[in-house]
Amino acid sequence: MAKILVIEDSSFQRKILSEMLTESGFEVFLTENGRQGIERTEQLKPDLIITDLLMPDGDGFQVLEALRTKKLNIPAIILTSDIQKTTARRCRDLGACAVLNKPVNKEQIISAVRDAIRVP
Numbered sequence: 001m002a003k004i005l006v007i008e009d010s011s012f013q014r015k016i017l018s019e020m021l022t023e024s025g026f027e028v029f030l031t032e033n034g035r036q037g038i039e040r041t042e043q044l045k046p047d048l049i050i051t052d053l054l055m056p057d058g059d060g061f062q063v064l065e066a067l068r069t070k071k072l073n074i075p076a077i078i079l080t081s082d083i084q085k086t087t088a089r090r091c092r093d094l095g096a097c098a099v100l101n102k103p104v105n106k107e108q109i110i111s112a113v114r115d116a117i118r119v120p
Contacts, residue, residue: 001025001026001027002026002027002047002048002113002117003026003027003029003044003045003046003047003048004021004026004027004028004029004046004047004048004049004050004113005029005030005031005037005040005041005044005046005048005049005050006018006021006028006029006030006031006049006050006051007031007032007033007034007036007037007049007050007051007052007055007060007063008030008031008032008050008051008052008055008079009032009033009052009055009056010052011032013052013079013102014030014032017050017109018030020106020109020110021109021110021113023106024106024110024113026113029044029046032055033055033056033057033058034051034055034057034058034059034060034062034063034066035057035058036057036058037049037051037058037063038058038062038063038066041063041066041067041072041074042070042072045072045074046074047074047075047117048074048075048076048077048113048116048117049063049067049074049075049076049077050076050077050079050109050113051063051064051076051077051078051079052078052079052080053078053079053080053082053087053091054080054081054082060078060080060091061090061091061094063076064076064078064091064094064095064096065094067095068094068095075097075116075117076095076096076097077096077097077098077099077100077109077112077113077116078091078096078098078099078100079100079101079102079104080099080100080101080102081101081102083101087099097112097115097116098112098115098116100112
């Protein structure tokens, strides 16, 4: 069972994502900001990170930068309400394997997760 760390400041979004991922057979761990997410990543060594882009106390950009700096080869999916192409490009340049616009539906997120961790 793949371990997925969700980093999201909205408790509602954490709940929805957790339900979608758990129902699809993934083991889900939750944090509410980038700082906690980076700490939890080092402890947990998840198979995948799903992170919101804009959060207080460490945003998605900082999470991606920390993964790169710490040489943690963990795929990351960014969730954002920002639809600018420059934002998506910056996320990909920092190593994100996917950038999805909120709100995401179950099919979108599960497809992106399976692509990221190569699960059929």
